[in-house]
Amino acid sequence: xxxxxxxxxxxxxxxxxxxxHVSNRKEELYFYARDxxxxxxxxxxxxxxxxxxxxxxxxxxxxxxxxxxxxxxxxGMALTGLIIPLKGGIVIDMKRMRKILEVNEKARYAVVxxxxxxxxxxxxxxxNYPNLRHSIPDAPPTVTIxxxxxxxxxxxxxxxxxxxxxxxxxxxxxxxxxxxxxxxSCSMSPSWFSKGPTLPDLSGLFLGWLGTTxxxxxxxxxxxxxxxxxxxxxxxxxxxxxxxxILFRLxxxxxxxxxxxxxxxxxxxxxxxxxVTLYITGDTDEELEFKRKMVWDSLKEFRDSKDGGFMWILPxxxxxxxxxxxxxxxxxxxxxxxxGFEYSGPIALIEKYPVLARxxxxxxxxxxxxxxxxxxxIGRSHAMMFGIAFTFNxxxxxxxxxxxxxxxxxxxxxxxxxxxxxxxxxxEQKMAMERMDPNTLKLMKMIKENLDPNGIMNxxxxxxx
Amino acid sequence: MEHQEIVHRCFRCGYCKFTEDYxxxxxxxxxxxxxxxxxxxxxMWLINAWLNHGIETSKHYAEILYLCNTCGNCKEHCVFTFxxxxxxxxxxxxxxxxxxxxxxxxxxDYLQGIVANGNPYKEPQNKRGRWAxxxxxxxxxxxEFLFYVGDAGSYDEPGKKMALSVGSLLSKGxxxxxxxxxxxxxxxxxxxxLGETGLFAKLAEENIRLFKEIGVKNIITLDPHxxxxxxxxxxxxxxxxxxxxxxxxxxxxxxxxxIPLSGYNAKVTYQxxxxxxxxxxxxxxxxxxxxxxxxxxxxxxxRNRKNSLCCGGGGGNFMTDVSGLGxxxxxxxxxxxxxxxxxxxxxxxxxxxxxxxxxxxxxxxVEEKIKVQDIAEIVHQAIRS
Numbered sequence: 139x140x141x142x143x144x145x146x147x148x149x150x151x152x153x154x155x156x157x158x159h160v161s162n163r164k165e166e167l168y169f170y171a172r173d174x175x176x177x178x179x180x181x182x183x184x185x186x187x188x189x190x191x192x193x194x195x196x197x198x199x200x201x202x203x204x205x206x207x208x209x210x211x212x213x214g215m216a217l218t219g220l221i222i223p224l225k226g227g228i229v230i231d232m233k234r235m236r237k238i239l240e241v242n243e244k245a246r247y248a249v250v251x252x253x254x255x256x257x258x259x260x261x262x263x264x265x266n267y268p269n270l271r272h273s274i275p276d277a278p279p280t281v282t283i284x285x286x287x288x289x290x291x292x293x294x295x296x297x298x299x300x301x302x303x304x305x306x307x308x309x310x311x312x313x314x315x316x317x318x319x320x321x322x323s324c325s326m327s328p329s330w331f332s333k334g335p336t337l338p339d340l341s342g343l344f345l346g347w348l349g350t351t352x353x354x355x356x357x358x359x360x361x362x363x364x365x366x367x368x369x370x371x372x373x374x375x376x377x378x379x380x381x382x383x384i385l386f387r388l389x390x391x392x393x394x395x396x397x398x399x400x401x402x403x404x405x406x407x408x409x410x411x412x413x414v415t416l417y418i419t420g421d422t423d424e425e426l427e428f429k430r431k432m433v434w435d436s437l438k439e440f441r442d443s444k445d446g447g448f449m450w451i452l453p454x455x456x457x458x459x460x461x462x463x464x465x466x467x468x469x470x471x472x473x474x475x476x477x478g479f480e481y482s483g484p485i486a487l488i489e490k491y492p493v494l495a496r497x498x499x500x501x502x503x504x505x506x507x508x509x510x511x512x513x514x515x516i517g518r519s520h521a522m523m524f525g526i527a528f529t530f531n532x533x534x535x536x537x538x539x540x541x542x543x544x545x546x547x548x549x550x551x552x553x554x555x556x557x558x559x560x561x562x563x564x565x566e567q568k569m570a571m572e573r574m575d576p577n578t579l580k581l582m583k584m585i586k587e588n589l590d591p592n593g594i595m596n597x598x599x600x601x602x603x
Numbered sequence: 604m605e606h607q608e609i610v611h612r613c614f615r616c617g618y619c620k621f622t623e624d625y626x627x628x629x630x631x632x633x634x635x636x637x638x639x640x641x642x643x644x645x646x647m648w649l650i651n652a653w654l655n656h657g658i659e660t661s662k663h664y665a666e667i668l669y670l671c672n673t674c675g676n677c678k679e680h681c682v683f684t685f686x687x688x689x690x691x692x693x694x695x696x697x698x699x700x701x702x703x704x705x706x707x708x709x710x711x712d713y714l715q716g717i718v719a720n721g722n723p724y725k726e727p728q729n730k731r732g733r734w735a736x737x738x739x740x741x742x743x744x745x746x747e748f749l750f751y752v753g754d755a756g757s758y759d760e761p762g763k764k765m766a767l768s769v770g771s772l773l774s775k776g777x778x779x780x781x782x783x784x785x786x787x788x789x790x791x792x793x794x795x796x797l798g799e800t801g802l803f804a805k806l807a808e809e810n811i812r813l814f815k816e817i818g819v820k821n822i823i824t825l826d827p828h829x830x831x832x833x834x835x836x837x838x839x840x841x842x843x844x845x846x847x848x849x850x851x852x853x854x855x856x857x858x859x860x861x862i863p864l865s866g867y868n869a870k871v872t873y874q875x876x877x878x879x880x881x882x883x884x885x886x887x888x889x890x891x892x893x894x895x896x897x898x899x900x901x902x903x904x905x906r907n908r909k910n911s912l913c914c915g916g917g918g919g920n921f922m923t924d925v926s927g928l929g930x931x932x933x934x935x936x937x938x939x940x941x942x943x944x945x946x947x948x949x950x951x952x953x954x955x956x957x958x959x960x961x962x963x964x965x966x967x968x969v970e971e972k973i974k975v976q977d978i979a980e981i982v983h984q985a986i987r988s
Contacts, residue, residue, distance in 0.1 A: 158636050158929070163663045168652050169640045174614050187637035213617055214639075234637040236628075257625025264624065279625040280617030465682045468616050472683050477612035532611045 139206075144183065147204055151186050151228070154196045159187040159234065170211070170221075170229045174471070175480040176530070176542050177219025177563055182209065182229040189234045191252075191310065191318055191355040198353070198594075199316040201228060207597050210349045212253065212285030215277050216561040217480045220289065220348050224564065224598030230353065232282060238262050239356065242329070246270060246361040247307045249330050252284040252354045256293075259283060260462065263361070271295075271364035273302050276463045284354040289561045290346045292523055294396045294417070294462060295362055297389070297515045303345040306333045308358030311344055314351065314590035322358065330358030343585060348561075349596040351589045365419035367426050368395070370459040373414040373437060375446030378492045381412055381513075384446070385488050387436045388416065389518040393429040395419045399522075400512040401495060403502065404473070412495070413449070415459060473508055476531025480541065481510075482549040482566070483523045486557035488515065494524045497551050502528070505540040523560055524552065564598055571602065605695040609685045610651045615644035619677035619689070622910035629906065630677065631915050631933035632670040640667055643677035643689060650696045660705050668697050669707050672920055672933075673796045674913035675881040690796075697798025706798075709923040714799050717789050717806070723922045724758040732784030734763040740770045743781030748773075749819045750780040750849075751833075753826040754789050755921070755954035761961055761975075762954030766825055768979035769849045773823065775986075776856035780823065786813060790824075792832035792878070793919040804840070807832070811842035822846040827879035827953045828917075834883070848879055850952050850978060854888035857895050857982070866897035867985040872904050872946035873978075874937065874960060875911035876953035889952050892978055896985040902944040904937075912937055914959035921955045934963035942973055949975045 139147075144162070151160040161167075162184050172179040183206070188194050201208045207227030214221045223229055232253035240249040241263070250259060256272075257279020263270050273293030275286060286293075287303040299305055308322035308330035319325075321340045322333040333341040344352050373384065381399050388397055395417040402408050416433060420426030440446040451459065458466050471479045486494065495511055502509035505528075512525040526548040528541040549559065549566055553573060559566045571579060583602040589595075604610075620642050622629045633642035640649060646667060652658045671693050678689045700706050706714075716723040722731075732742070734757065743749050750770055755762035773780050791806035814822075822844050824830040833846040856862045871893055879885045886908045893901045906912045915921075915933040928935060937960060941949040949964075951957045961975045 159638070161638060161640075164658050164661065165649055165663050165667060166638055166640050168658050169645055169648055174616075185638060189637075215616065231638060233639075255625065257621060258627075261622075261624040261626035265626065278616035278618055280620060465618070468614065468618070468682050469684075471614040471616070472612055472685075475612060477614050477683075479614075 139183070143204070147200070147206070148184060150200050151184055151197065154193050154200070155186050155188045161185045170231070171223070173214040173217060173219055173221055174478065175217035175219060176538055176545070177222055180222050180224050181226065182223040183226045184228045185231060186228060187231040187234045191312060194230065194312045194353055194355060195316050195318055197228060197230060198312055198314065201594050202316060202592050205592055205594065207594050208353070209596050210353045212282030213255070213278065213280040215281045216289055218561050218563045218566070220561060220599065227594070232284065235355065240330070241267055241270070241361070243267055243270065245329065245331050247330055247358050248272065248361055249308070249356060249358050250283055251356060252282070254283050255280050256283055256286065256463070269364055270361040272359055272361050273299065273305055274462050275302070276467045278468050279463055283359055284357050287345055287357060287359070288347070288349060288354060292514050292516060297394060297396050297517065299360070299362070300517050305360040306341055306345065306357060307331055307360050308333055309341055309344060309354055310356035311352040311354055314592070314595045318355070324358065333358070343589065348599045350586065350600050351595060366421050367423070368417060368419045368460060369426060369430070370451065370456060371416045371418065371430070371433065372449040372451060373416065373446055374411050374449045375440065376411050377445055378412050378495045380440060380445055381414070381491045382489045384414055384437060384440065385515055386519050388414070388433065389515065391432045391436050392518070393418065393432045398512055398514050399491065400510070402510040404508065470510055470527065470529055473529040474531040474537070476529070476533060476537070478532045478538070479527055479529040480545060481525045481527035482545050482552070483525050483560040484549060484552035484557035485516070485521050485560050486524055486552060486555060488513070488519050488522050490555045490557065491522065491524070493555060494526070494552060497548065498526055501544040501548055505544040507537065507541050507544055524557070526552070567600055604654060604699050606688055606692045607654055609688055610647055610654060610692060612683065612685055613644055613647035613651070614683070615639070615648055616682070617642070617644060619643040619681045621680055622906055623680060627906055627912070629910065629912055631672045631674065631913050634933055634936065635929060635931045641670060643681070646671065646693060650692065653696070660700065660703065662707070665700050665705055665707050668693060668700065669710055669797070669918070669923065670920070672877070672913045672915055672917035674877040674917050676913070679881055679909050694796060694798055698800050699798070701798045707923065710797055710919065713919055713922050714794065714797065714802060717794060718802065721788050722754045722758060723789070724754065726758045729785045731757045731787050732782055734766045735770060735782055735784070738767065738771060739774055741781050742784050743817055743819065745818060746781035747779040748781070748821045748823050749814070750782050751787065751790070751822050751824045751829055752782065753824070753829045753954070755958065756825040757787065759954060759958055761957040762825070765954050765957060765977040765979065768977055768983055769825055772853060772856070772862060772979050772982060773849070776853070776861040778852070788813070790829040790832050792828040795832065795836065796918045807837055807840050807842065811837060811840060814842065814844060819844060823849050823852055825849055825954060827876040827883070828955065831878040831882050848885065848952070850879070850888040850892060851885065853979065853982065854891045857892050862982065862986065864896050864982070864985040865987075867981065868898040869948050869981070870900045870902065870946045871948045871950050871981065872902055872941050872944045873950045874914065874956050875908055876951070876956050877911070877913050877917050879952065880911055881909055889950070889978055892982065893950060896981070899985070902946060904940045904944055906940065912940070914956040916955040916959040921958055928963065928966050932963070934959045935967055938963045938967050938969065938973065942969065947973055948981065949973055950978050950981055951975055952978050
């Protein structure tokens with residue numbers, strides 16, 4: 139692109155969002171060229187922070203006119219490079235669009251702008267609707283609700299209600315050609331109670347597409363009852379082969395808010411064991427204790443056989459586990475005093491937990507890297523997200539390379555076990571598409587080419603050849 | 604660079620941007636510009652890039668560093684073990700720019716003003732004590748307390764008004780106070796925050812020498828910034844004096860009924876200054892004073908105490924104004940939040956907050972609805988009423 143053309147585009151962006159919110163300076167180009175993970179950096183040409191859907195619409199029309207790429211960005215915490223502008227162009231930082239537009243208490247949904255953070259919605263509900271909650275992920279609170287559903291994220295209510303994208307109750311999207319489209323009940327009604335049914339469900343054109351089919355400017359998200367009391371239990375076993383049955387029995391009780399199975403080598407008190415963290419909620423002591431009893435009873439066989447038992451949680455440790463989002467998960471990044479971690483999160487059957495767990499330990503040993511394994515149950519044991527996580531020191535290129543190799547081997551193994559990728563890197567997307575049914579790929583290509591004729595939306599991602 | 608072994612450890616997770624419950628973005632430059640480079644995580648990544656030659660020194664890099672208000676919200680809410688060094692890292696990065704002479708012109712002007720005139724206002728030294736003319740407040744000789752008013756209290760209009768109110772209340776309460784007048788020098792707190800460590804050391808050494816020469820043992824400060832530097836930095840350089848912010852002393856005088864309060868029918872909210880609150884964990888004395896006034900209705904802004912939003916004036920920004928006003932400036936946001944409480948007075952206890960917020964009231968065009976007043980002025984009203 140010539141200098142004159144670049145100057146013109148910059149001036150146009152300034153006209154759209156104001157000078158304070160646009161940059162083509164080296165500092166912003168450096169920062170927005172990367173995320174905190176391990177993917178190679180690539181600089182955008184411009185960074186903008188719009189405040190309205192109409193501003194985004196104008197940016198998209200400009201990008202179409204100039205045939206330059208657009209990459210929408212939330213907090214950039216997927217860690218797999220999904221917001222790295224692989225072909226340059228304009229990064230649209232959505233986080234100035236952070237208003238909470240509506241909470242319908244009786245219909246239990248909220249409508250938020252496309253840059254609203256998970257933390258802000260949680261705090262807003264805590265203050266104004268203490269009987270309501272949403273499925274907050276354990277990512278840092280700055281991550282956005284729109285980006286989370288766009289990558290099919292999960293959260294604290296995923297065991298009960300599925301992927302967070304299953305909880306969407308409507309969308310407003312700026313299409314790659316600049317039109318603003320409403321998706322779901324909000325397309326014909328003032329209410330945002332359904333993302334599709336009973337109309338044709340168009341939300342699938344945007345959820346899971348990693349920002350390649352449009353920019354989500356508003357999200358309707360379902361809210362759920364928030365009980366007055368909440369407690370945590372941890373079941374521990376040294377036999378990973380028992381975890382699938384344990385999770386199956388626990389989900390059968392339908393008594394739990396959330397459950398995750400996890401293991402890690404450090405600190406030493408956790409080494410060699412698999413832990414299932416269980417969250418119980420209730421409006422009364424009776425409800426809480428009834429649920430606790432059901433949960434304990436469901437695992438009686440394992441307790442009786444001494445294959446596992448409930449861990450006594452020190453009162454001082456409880457706030458760490460009850461924290462939402464759990465801050466201690468973020469601090470995994472500094473285990474090596476290096477500020478970095480990345481994880482692949484294949485979605486797989488729960489019965490694959492033992493092989494995936496053994497593989498992760500093997501990778502940690504093989505590549506001499508610190509690992510953490512975590513499985514979040516999705517639905518009533520319908521699947522799990524198995525987090526293959528490694529921490530690294532950002533100042534140690536050799537360690538970073540070893541983590542890259544470990545992740546690659548881990549995700550390849552997970553695919554071989556029948557898993558599918560979550561928030562995949564570009565390389566993982568290619569690997570997934572190589573395994574996909576050809577007609578599925580053809581359908582994806584048709585959809586993409588029709589929605590985005592100029593190929594401007596987050597190019598390089600979900601690229602069907 | 605000092606602390607450079609830590610810089611790469613930032614995960615840019617963004618906890619540092621928020622209040623404790625995540626309800627609000629609480630980093631002033633990030634609030635205004637909305638680009639991640641302006642938040643603490645952005646600064647950390649840019650400093651790391653600068654150290655590793657990923658970016659070069661530039662006007663914009665310097666602006667980003669100097670836009671930091673040193674409000675300490677990042678330090679308060681960061682989840683990592685190195686959180687206590689965040690502001691030290693930013694200060695060290697600025698010190699590198701000072702060393703190379705690559706600082707924004709407004710910052711250079713601020714520092715040159717102090718070198719040439721002893722204050723950033725470029726006012727003559729003999730004007731320092733003029734606010735006290737016509738009062739009973741004497742120059743320090745052997746009084747029990749030195750009342751240190753600082754640059755803003757000496758030269759800025761709201762600051763001078765504040766110095767007068769506080770000084771007269773302290774006297775009224777029976778305290779033996781004296782001021783330095785034309786001998787007073789900049790305390791250096793913001794000079795240090797701007798990375799001019801050499802100039803800071805010189806100011807601190809001169810002040811310590813003077814304090815010792817004239818027998819100062821106890822200091823009451825008008826300005827939380829001075830309180831901060833006297834209690835945290837001067838002892839490291841041999842200046843071990845007892846220091847209080849004036850609200851700590853005033854709260855005791857009010858409690859002991861040494862200042863009789865008739866009452867004041869007013870709705871008031873309060874701005875926690877960063878260098879009193881987050882930096883020094885002093886939240887209660889100003890509230891105790893306000894709550895002791897009969898008829899005064901006190902209500903908190905939604906962000907308060909350790910989650911308070913900075914006025915935008917810290918880190919020298921009250922003078923350098925690298926950020927400027929605008930609807931998303933933290934001072935204007937703060938005025939809107941004060942109005943939400945129904946208050947007609949926004950109480951302050953820092954001359955810098957006073958100036959920033961007073962300007963913001965005008966910028967918002969709400970002079971008819973709310974005014975900014977120092978707590979000492981409010982106490983005077985309560986005495987008169």
